[in-house]
Amino acid sequence: MSADATRRVRLLYFAWVREKIGLATEDVDLPPDVATVEALVAWLKQRGEGYDEAFARPQVVRAALDKVHVKPSAAIGAAREIAFFPPVTGG
Amino acid sequence: MSADATRRVRLLYFAWVREKIGLATEDVDLPPDVATVEALVAWLKQRGEGYDEAFARPQVVRAALDKVHVKPSAAIGAAREIAFFPPVTGG
Amino acid sequence: MSVRVQTEDFDLSAETEKLIGGRRDVGAIVTFTGKVRGDDDGREVSTLTLEHYPEMTEAEMARIEQEAMQRWPLQAVLMLHRVGELKAGDNIVLVIAASAHRQAAFEAASFLMDYLKTRAPFWKKETGADGSSTWVEARAEDDDAADRWR
Amino acid sequence: MSVRVQTEDFDLSAETEKLIGGRRDVGAIVTFTGKVRGDDDGREVSTLTLEHYPEMTEAEMARIEQEAMQRWPLQAVLMLHRVGELKAGDNIVLVIAASAHRQAAFEAASFLMDYLKTRAPFWKKETGADGSSTWVEARAEDDDAADRWR
Numbered sequence: 001m002s003a004d005a006t007r008r009v010r011l012l013y014f015a016w017v018r019e020k021i022g023l024a025t026e027d028v029d030l031p032p033d034v035a036t037v038e039a040l041v042a043w044l045k046q047r048g049e050g051y052d053e054a055f056a057r058p059q060v061v062r063a064a065l066d067k068v069h070v071k072p073s074a075a076i077g078a079a080r081e082i083a084f085f086p087p088v089t090g091g
Numbered sequence: 092m093s094a095d096a097t098r099r100v101r102l103l104y105f106a107w108v109r110e111k112i113g114l115a116t117e118d119v120d121l122p123p124d125v126a127t128v129e130a131l132v133a134w135l136k137q138r139g140e141g142y143d144e145a146f147a148r149p150q151v152v153r154a155a156l157d158k159v160h161v162k163p164s165a166a167i168g169a170a171r172e173i174a175f176f177p178p179v180t181g182g
Numbered sequence: 183m184s185v186r187v188q189t190e191d192f193d194l195s196a197e198t199e200k201l202i203g204g205r206r207d208v209g210a211i212v213t214f215t216g217k218v219r220g221d222d223d224g225r226e227v228s229t230l231t232l233e234h235y236p237e238m239t240e241a242e243m244a245r246i247e248q249e250a251m252q253r254w255p256l257q258a259v260l261m262l263h264r265v266g267e268l269k270a271g272d273n274i275v276l277v278i279a280a281s282a283h284r285q286a287a288f289e290a291a292s293f294l295m296d297y298l299k300t301r302a303p304f305w306k307k308e309t310g311a312d313g314s315s316t317w318v319e320a321r322a323e324d325d326d327a328a329d330r331w332r
Numbered sequence: 333m334s335v336r337v338q339t340e341d342f343d344l345s346a347e348t349e350k351l352i353g354g355r356r357d358v359g360a361i362v363t364f365t366g367k368v369r370g371d372d373d374g375r376e377v378s379t380l381t382l383e384h385y386p387e388m389t390e391a392e393m394a395r396i397e398q399e400a401m402q403r404w405p406l407q408a409v410l411m412l413h414r415v416g417e418l419k420a421g422d423n424i425v426l427v428i429a430a431s432a433h434r435q436a437a438f439e440a441a442s443f444l445m446d447y448l449k450t451r452a453p454f455w456k457k458e459t460g461a462d463g464s465s466t467w468v469e470a471r472a473e474d475d476d477a478a479d480r481w482r
Contacts, residue, residue: 014235015305016317067238069301083235083303087320090232090263090304091216091275091295091434106383106455107467158388160451174385174453178470181382181413181454182284182366182425182445194363195345206370206420212441213344213363219432220356270356282369285477288442291362295434327435 014085020054037063038072105176111145128154129163183259185243189266201258202280208257210284212291214277220270226311232265235303246297254286300328333409335393339416351408352430360434362441364427370420376461382415385453396447404436450478
């Protein structure tokens with residue numbers, strides 16, 4: 001895979017992030033310059049009003065790469081599944 | 092009741108205190124000069140070998156007056172029931 | 183050790199028996215059961231809907247259990263979380279920690295709940311008596327509770 | 333609040349249900365079950381005999397519960413202790429603490445056990461596999477555990 005090829009990943013949204021975006025899951029082609037979780041958030045915010053609302057306070061939204069919690073600065077690397085969700089409230 | 096009258100009380104013994112004394116309960120006439128729990132222990136120790144063994148380490152034996160934990164220095168007062176037992180080990 | 187996510191209710195005795203029945207080396211079992219309260223700080227709750235991130239929940243709960251097993255001498259651990267629609271009085275979550283001695287069992291159960299509350303991907307939506315729905319907000323005190331164990 | 337001393341076994345689910353079944357204000361239930369271990373620090377235990385001081389046990393357990401109710405916002409408490417002859421794997425003691433929130437339930441259950449272990453007049457005698465009997469000695473760490481709450 002060349003450095004500037006897009007790469008297909010699956011995005012998952014949960015709870016109010018899902019409701020604001022209006023989707024539970026979607027497959028997207030990641031542009032080559034979107035290398036971190038926070039870069040992906042910035043890119044998603046430009047895709048429409050729902051996304052913009054969901055990430056209005058980006059520090060509130062949590063992320064997981066291939067089902068492992070990560071910080072916004074985390075490199076997406078080879079992850080196939082990227083999830084966004086509010087702080088958890090189970091238990 | 093005059094100050095030097097004896098007074099009848101019930102003594103109860105539990106666990107190894109009971110086994111060493113060989114009795115679970117007995118009624119005794121408290122001499123008027125036995126005013127505290129520790130004085131009662133000293134008086135009991137002279138009643139026989141079993142008592143002496145049971146109270147060999149008097150600081151180990153616990154006491155209750157009318158079913159309430161007390162310290163050795165506690166005044167017996169008007170208590171009707173005085174119990175002696177090892178440190179508790181329930182739970 | 184064992185983790186489960188299910189829609190069905192659970193039975194405390196049955197789960198405890200399944201986990202440690204017949205063992206002679208367990209001296210202390212602490213269980214925690216979390217239930218839906220009918221009143222959340224003054225707001226009447228008629229139903230609570232539990233959403234989760236399938237597979238990640240199990241993976242995260244397994245990681246939490248693994249951490250507890252490393253910290254305390256535990257003989258058995260269970261974490262069970264319900265999802266779907268629940269009503270006031272219903273069971274939500276069950277944690278069981280079994281050890282030879284009580285302090286390990288108490289601490290581990292408390293730790294498991296603190297970590298579950300801050301790391302396992304579950305989200306609660308409350309529907310009030312008036313039909314309106316709202317996502318439950320995470321509480322700062324849950325983060326503080328989890329931070330105790332760092 | 334409720335205290336009981338009995339020879340019969342108990343059922344965790346039945347006791348929990350009896351204590352708080354149908355209530356909608358309970359969010360957290362912590363139970364502690366103490367069991368007879370088949371091995372007490374290397375010594376094989378075949379039976380454990382529990383002696384107690386009738387009436388004082390109930391009175392002392394009620395005082396302990398009262399103190400817990402004053403310290404934490406509890407909605408229900410149960411302390412149940414078995415007496416008589418037990419064998420390895422048998423239940424000895426059950427404590428249940430129910431509250432709106434989990435921290436109160438965890439702390440209260442832990443406190444109830446620490447106080448029960450150091451204040452309620454029960455004594456354990458172990459009979460080994462070889463038939464010899466010995467009274468269990470009180471452990472200094474139980475006093476230390478109880479001292480945490482002062």
